[in-house]
Amino acid sequence: RTLQHFHTTAEDYTIIFTSGCTAALKLIAESFPWIPEGTKQPSSRFCYLTDSHTSVVGMRGITASMNVLSVPIKPKEILSAKSRLPAEEQNCTTPHLFSYPAQSNFSGTKYPLSWIQDIKSGKLCPIKIPGKWFVLLDAASYVSSSPLDLGVHQADFIPISFYKIFGFPTGLGALLVNNRIAPLLRKTYFGGGTAAAYLAGEDFYLPMKSIAERFEDGTVSFLDIIALKHGFDVLEKLTGGMEKIKQHTFALAHYTYTVLSNLRYANGAPVVRIYNDTDFSSPDVQGPIINFNVLDENGEVVGFSQVDSMASLHNIHVRTGCFCNTGACQMHLDISNEDIQRNLQAGHVCGDNIDLVDGRPTGSVRISFGYMSSFEDAQTFLNFIIATRLSKSDAEIPFQSVTKLMTESVPDEHLSFNSADKFSPILQVSDGELRNNPFETETTGSWQPLEPEAESIRAAVSETAVPTCRKGGKPITVTKIYLYPIKSCSAFEVTEWPVGSQGLLYDRNWMVVNQNGVCMTQKQEPRLCLVNPSIDLKQKIMVIQAEGMDPISVSLEDNTGKETVICESKVCSHRVKTYDCGERIAGWFSTFLGRPCRLIRQSSDMKSKSHQKNTKGLSPATHISLSLVNEAQYLLINVASILQLKEHISARLKEPLEIEELIRRFRANIVISAPESFEEEEWAEISIGALQFQVVGPCSRCQIICIDQQSGERNKEILQSLSAARGRKTNFGIYLMNQPLRSSFSDILSVGSQVLPVLKENTEIQPPTSSEE
Numbered sequence: 001r002t003l004q005h006f007h008t009t010a011e012d013y014t015i016i017f018t019s020g021c022t023a024a025l026k027l028i029a030e031s032f033p034w035i036p037e038g039t040k041q042p043s044s045r046f047c048y049l050t051d052s053h054t055s056v057v058g059m060r061g062i063t064a065s066m067n068v069l070s071v072p073i074k075p076k077e078i079l080s081a082k083s084r085l086p087a088e089e090q091n092c093t094t095p096h097l098f099s100y101p102a103q104s105n106f107s108g109t110k111y112p113l114s115w116i117q118d119i120k121s122g123k124l125c126p127i128k129i130p131g132k133w134f135v136l137l138d139a140a141s142y143v144s145s146s147p148l149d150l151g152v153h154q155a156d157f158i159p160i161s162f163y164k165i166f167g168f169p170t171g172l173g174a175l176l177v178n179n180r181i182a183p184l185l186r187k188t189y190f191g192g193g194t195a196a197a198y199l200a201g202e203d204f205y206l207p208m209k210s211i212a213e214r215f216e217d218g219t220v221s222f223l224d225i226i227a228l229k230h231g232f233d234v235l236e237k238l239t240g241g242m243e244k245i246k247q248h249t250f251a252l253a254h255y256t257y258t259v260l261s262n263l264r265y266a267n268g269a270p271v272v273r274i275y276n277d278t279d280f281s282s283p284d285v286q287g288p289i290i291n292f293n294v295l296d297e298n299g300e301v302v303g304f305s306q307v308d309s310m311a312s313l314h315n316i317h318v319r320t321g322c323f324c325n326t327g328a329c330q331m332h333l334d335i336s337n338e339d340i341q342r343n344l345q346a347g348h349v350c351g352d353n354i355d356l357v358d359g360r361p362t363g364s365v366r367i368s369f370g371y372m373s374s375f376e377d378a379q380t381f382l383n384f385i386i387a388t389r390l391s392k393s394d395a396e397i398p399f400q401s402v403t404k405l406m407t408e409s410v411p412d413e414h415l416s417f418n419s420a421d422k423f424s425p426i427l428q429v430s431d432g433e434l435r436n437n438p439f440e441t442e443t444t445g446s447w448q449p450l451e452p453e454a455e456s457i458r459a460a461v462s463e464t465a466v467p468t469c470r471k472g473g474k475p476i477t478v479t480k481i482y483l484y485p486i487k488s489c490s491a492f493e494v495t496e497w498p499v500g501s502q503g504l505l506y507d508r509n510w511m512v513v514n515q516n517g518v519c520m521t522q523k524q525e526p527r528l529c530l531v532n533p534s535i536d537l538k539q540k541i542m543v544i545q546a547e548g549m550d551p552i553s554v555s556l557e558d559n560t561g562k563e564t565v566i567c568e569s570k571v572c573s574h575r576v577k578t579y580d581c582g583e584r585i586a587g588w589f590s591t592f593l594g595r596p597c598r599l600i601r602q603s604s605d606m607k608s609k610s611h612q613k614n615t616k617g618l619s620p621a622t623h624i625s626l627s628l629v630n631e632a633q634y635l636l637i638n639v640a641s642i643l644q645l646k647e648h649i650s651a652r653l654k655e656p657l658e659i660e661e662l663i664r665r666f667r668a669n670i671v672i673s674a675p676e677s678f679e680e681e682e683w684a685e686i687s688i689g690a691l692q693f694q695v696v697g698p699c700s701r702c703q704i705i706c707i708d709q710q711s712g713e714r715n716k717e718i719l720q721s722l723s724a725a726r727g728r729k730t731n732f733g734i735y736l737m738n739q740p741l742r743s744s745f746s747d748i749l750s751v752g753s754q755v756l757p758v759l760k761e762n763t764e765i766q767p768p769t770s771s772e773e
Contacts, residue, residue: 108289191217
């Protein structure tokens with residue numbers, strides 16, 4: 001059934017089931033009949049298009065171990081490599097392998113399937129070298145939305161992922177091997193089911209004759225394989241086939257691309273920068289993928305992490321980063337090899353949230369359309385971009401003003417589907433209409449971007465910085481102190497509190513987990529903010545209260561006796577040792593939240609160590625211990641910064657927020673009153689009484705600030721307002737680390753204490769403008 005889907009038969013191709021597309025690529029690298037350097041014969045080459053997935057590029061690690069050279073080829077280079085080899089060199093039989101994607105997973109560009117035959121015939125030469133070329137067609141992205149006819153385009157190897165076709169199963173892929181090359185493949189390891197016969201006491205082994213049986217080591221995922229027939233049948237029944245999926249998904253991508261590329265700010269600047277190689281004119285050269293970065297009015301890139309956070313508020317899932325395709329990312333974003341290495345030194349690695357380094361993007365945002373996507377999905381996404389970049393509210397955007405519904409009959413090749421026998425009209429967008437009705441004239445946003453003086457300070461603390469004391473000005477004092485005994489639950493406000501080795505004593509020592517032991521936060525369960533824990537140091541108990549529930553208490557004594565079961569939990573990226581607080585408290589939380597959950601506490605014998613990024617500026621010998629926090633021991637915010645942000649939020653909300661409510665939304669440990677807004681972002685370290693704190697960076701905010709800490713209700717306008725007020729980032733507040741004093745006296749943090757900051761190198765705090773005064 002799988003071969004039928006690709007218009008071929010078992011006479012021409014063998015299907016080898018693997019754990020995924022990556023495993024299929026690894027199998028090719030290990031079994032291809034390479035001829036290494038240093039033999040009498042000309043040696044093999046592994047060539048790959050630079051616009052390739054990491055799993056393709058990673059094959060060079062195996063070829064290098066076999067003493068085979070790898071050669072990266074840029075897309076423009078393959079197009080100019082059309083000269084044939086001399087006749088005397090065409091008879092060489094040295095095997096070479098060229099790999100390219102049928103569709104770029106970065107930009108959706110479709111590379112010509114005609115390359116397959118051109119390369120195999122010698123009409124197209126990736127590099128000028130005698131030998132016989134074989135073609136690996138990476139079809140994982142392509143076959144998710146386009147038909148592939150292997151009867152016409154007979155590549156030698158085609159790795160695929162069934163997950164990308166159906167959305168299920170996630171642990172099953174396949175390698176389709178042309179039967180002409182299958183006998184040439186070499187295999188060293190033999191697993192269960194692959195041997196026709198072997199001896200345990202002697203070096204004797206005879207492989208299975210069937211290529212599939214020879215290469216499918218161990219037990220294949222037979223239950224998932226059985227499901228494939230049903231998957232193909234249902235896909236055909238729902239959609240009418242891959243050609244209709246191709247037309248449907250392209251229609252959505254074309255519409256979205258057209259609207260997106262024409263969005264402009266009031267000053268005429270584009271809202272997005274799209275990374276594409278085509279003009280989205282034909283589904284034969286462009287797949288249903290749009291890769292872009294959002295820009296501000298000045299043309300500066302808005303970090304992809306901020307776009308991702310905002311999209312999640314609108315229930316939109318986007319991919320961000322470089323999408324396991326560094327070659328395409330470098331090409332489109334103009335990132336040099338040196339830039340990649342500098343970004344790595346700055347702390348950026350694949351998959352993290354460091355989206356800007358020195359103001360330049362490290363990645364981008366990608367949206368993709370599949371057979372289940374609808375016009376409403378495209379409209380929702382565009383609505384999100386317009387609302388967050390051009391409008392002061394996320395009210396419904398009148399798309400009819402920029403689109404034209406073509407309800408009359410259209411040719412079959414331009415139809416999209418609702419079902420196999422029911423078609424929906426394609427939305428055709430007139431570029432002229434977009435230019436004549438620019439979105440910027442319809443927006444109602446009244447806020448203006450902040451002046452450069454008030455923008456977020458993003459520079460990290462220089463390791464060689466010479467501290468500068470803050471000069472003059474009004475004294476800075478601590479106005480509020482909060483601790484959060486149970487992670488993601490309500491704050492416990494105090495006027496003075498002991499400081500321990502992990503921060504404020506008992507701060508985030510407990511957390512609520514679901515029945516699978518996964519930490520629950522307000523992102524998944526906003527009602528956690530309605531749980532009010534308080535600490536009684538004299539009675540050594542924590543009292544937990546919530547509306548409609550009887551109060552319940554938990555001992556502060558560390559209950560890690562012999563009968564306590566210590567388990568490992570995960571908080572963000574670091575692992576911690578915890579123990580369960582018992583059935584009684586588990587029942588209390590399960591009743592209040594209406595779902596099975598438990599309360600666990602961090603074990604005192606194993607404190608989580610912070611990551612290196614959080615100890616910058618501290619002594620290398622210093623061991624910083626963390627509780628169940630995400631990033632650092634303390635979070636500090638400034639009332640002056642809250643007041644400035646309140647002005648922006650009030651302009652966008654029907655009912656203005658109270659200052660106290662805003663403070664609680666940002667869930668800080670230390671609230672200070674400084675004369676100037678955001679001056680805290682220019683500090684390298686601070687002293688509060690006898691306590692010394694190191695500033696370890698800004699706090700990048702997520703959707704939790706959208707939750708009213710008194711009611712548990714969400715309002716996504718808060719994060720949007722913060723984004724608007726701060727320019728290209730959602731930073732608010734700073735993280736602190738503390739080295740407790742080695743003395744017999746307890747360290748105490750008190751409201752009213754004076755804060756003495758030390759500035760970063762080369763920073764000056766600007767005097768407030770008249771409007772700020």
